[in-house]
Amino acid sequence: MSLLAVSNLTKNYRRTGKPVAAVDDVSFTIEPGETLALAGPSGSGKSTIARLVLRLIEPDAGRIEFEGSDFLALRGVALRARRARLQMVFQDPLAAFNPRATVARVLDDPLRVHGIAPRTERPRRIAALLERVGLAVDLAPRAIHEISGGQRQRVAIARAIATKPSLIVLDEAVSALDVSVRGQILDLLLDLQRRERIAFLFISHDLGVVRAVAHRVILLDAGRIAESGDARTVIDLPQSAVGKALVAAAPRLNRYRP
Amino acid sequence: MSRLRRFLHTPEAVAGAILLAVLFAMALSASLLFPGDPQAIAGPALLPPFQDWSLPLGTDRLGRDVLAELFHGARTSLAVGLAAAAAALVIGAVVGTLAGFAGGLVDEVLMRIADAFQTVPGFLLALAFVSVVGPSLGVVVAAIALGTWTGPARIARAEVLSIRERDYVAGARVIGMHPLEIAFREVLPNALPPVLAMSSVIVAAAILTEAALSFLGLGDPNRVTWGGMIAEGRTVLRTAPFLSIVPGIALVLTVLGVYLAGEGIVETTAVRRGLS
Numbered sequence A: 001m002s003l004l005a006v007s008n009l010t011k012n013y014r015r016t017g018k019p020v021a022a023v024d025d026v027s028f029t030i031e032p033g034e035t036l037a038l039a040g041p042s043g044s045g046k047s048t049i050a051r052l053v054l055r056l057i058e059p060d061a062g063r064i065e066f067e068g069s070d071f072l073a074l075r076g077v078a079l080r081a082r083r084a085r086l087q088m089v090f091q092d093p094l095a096a097f098n099p100r101a102t103v104a105r106v107l108d109d110p111l112r113v114h115g116i117a118p119r120t121e122r123p124r125r126i127a128a129l130l131e132r133v134g135l136a137v138d139l140a141p142r143a144i145h146e147i148s149g150g151q152r153q154r155v156a157i158a159r160a161i162a163t164k165p166s167l168i169v170l171d172e173a174v175s176a177l178d179v180s181v182r183g184q185i186l187d188l189l190l191d192l193q194r195r196e197r198i199a200f201l202f203i204s205h206d207l208g209v210v211r212a213v214a215h216r217v218i219l220l221d222a223g224r225i226a227e228s229g230d231a232r233t234v235i236d237l238p239q240s241a242v243g244k245a246l247v248a249a250a251p252r253l254n255r256y257r258p
Numbered sequence B: 001m002s003r004l005r006r007f008l009h010t011p012e013a014v015a016g017a018i019l020l021a022v023l024f025a026m027a028l029s030a031s032l033l034f035p036g037d038p039q040a041i042a043g044p045a046l047l048p049p050f051q052d053w054s055l056p057l058g059t060d061r062l063g064r065d066v067l068a069e070l071f072h073g074a075r076t077s078l079a080v081g082l083a084a085a086a087a088a089l090v091i092g093a094v095v096g097t098l099a100g101f102a103g104g105l106v107d108e109v110l111m112r113i114a115d116a117f118q119t120v121p122g123f124l125l126a127l128a129f130v131s132v133v134g135p136s137l138g139v140v141v142a143a144i145a146l147g148t149w150t151g152p153a154r155i156a157r158a159e160v161l162s163i164r165e166r167d168y169v170a171g172a173r174v175i176g177m178h179p180l181e182i183a184f185r186e187v188l189p190n191a192l193p194p195v196l197a198m199s200s201v202i203v204a205a206a207i208l209t210e211a212a213l214s215f216l217g218l219g220d221p222n223r224v225t226w227g228g229m230i231a232e233g234r235t236v237l238r239t240a241p242f243l244s245i246v247p248g249i250a251l252v253l254t255v256l257g258v259y260l261a262g263e264g265i266v267e268t269t270a271v272r273r274g275l276s
Ligand SMILES: Nc1ncnc2c1ncn2[C@@H]1O[C@H](COP(=O)(O)OP(=O)(O)O)[C@@H](O)[C@H]1O
Pocket: A013, A014, A021, A022, A040, A041, A042, A043, A044, A045, A046, A047, A048, A049
């Protein structure tokens, strides 16, 4: 049984009166511990799919099954509880955190909300999470805006794994980082996946990164699936027009070898 | 620190701060310098100012010490002004946050209620409220807040509407945080600065409204108020104009002080935000 099974997912937005399909009849599955990449040009619907899968927005049609149950049927308390298993890392780690927050508070929130550890034990859990993502424990009291972009994205990953999820959606999570930092974050993600069998829905417009980290890839074009399959096979020999254009635009495809 | 320095380099702000400091000193020292009932008879009636140094500002129609009344009146003005403004800001921030964050029907209902409050002029609303419920300090505070909360509510709502689309709000939902916690812990504190920027105008308006209510005899009858003193003096305006002029000047200086100091704070924090 798949970890996530999305079928016939559709989302329309109204632009100047007439509806435009941001996501048009998209179906895919993700297996436990697998990385599925969503690639495609800007505006092809990648972020909309991420938001639909996370129930940040509601689809116009389609089904989402997560861990064997109908994810779209969940409401209120049940939905909030299930969110522990399905996490997200955003592109801009500065925008993704409350500007007033400290590192400790950002990591404390999921532990508190899901009752994972009593108050007295949470500082220890926070320290363990920081260590797990390769950050110094004394970063905890610092304000989010005081630390570097790479550190911030590590905090975002620590927050995402705090509730022991089975799936993490990463929407352009490494796109805003320097090349060297990007490699380190990708290494960290792959290590997490190996040890804890977390699946990733990995969204990126960078086929070099996709080829390095993804098992399978879906190429999107204007909200529809243009092509999908094994990541290396698709990227090395794209069949669709979008695939060919994306490959032609990618500077060097084997830059990352984590 | 540099914010304080910039504040001190703004002459209007410093003038406002000094006026406010004097006012607070008057309010705090009122029962120390003038113990006992300020409404008790202290000397001959209608003694002009600067005649008798035990009654420096003279006495009113009933022989009450004008200076003592002025000090005790500062207390009422400040207490009512600050309490009413605080209540209006809190109600406004909470209602605006709920409306902006929840959207839909909740937003619709709350904003229609705000509309209803706004169609009636704030002073008339306060007047009607006090007339119906009866004058006491708490009622006056509530009455003023009732006519004032809609401004902060609208500003808070507008700010929340933009904040709720930010990634960190989505992030809070993703970790399963309760919507009310998201609204009040994640969104509201970040929506506060423009709301707080209104507070000097709101405090100044609240002080004036309190004075106007007291002038019309709708203030707390057990407390000396500047509005009440002005009304008292009005009956002998020709023969003893100082009885109205003294509390009138106090009122003007207070409102000016609140406004200048408040603008000074907003100005210096805005500059700071612009630089960072
Ligand atoms: N809230 C929205 N309102 C209207 N249109 C939207 C909204 N969000 C996304 N869209 C449109 O949906 C399409 C897909 O957007 P998005 O999923 O953000 O693409 P991507 O992440 O692949 O760049 C775009 O045409 C975009 O303009």
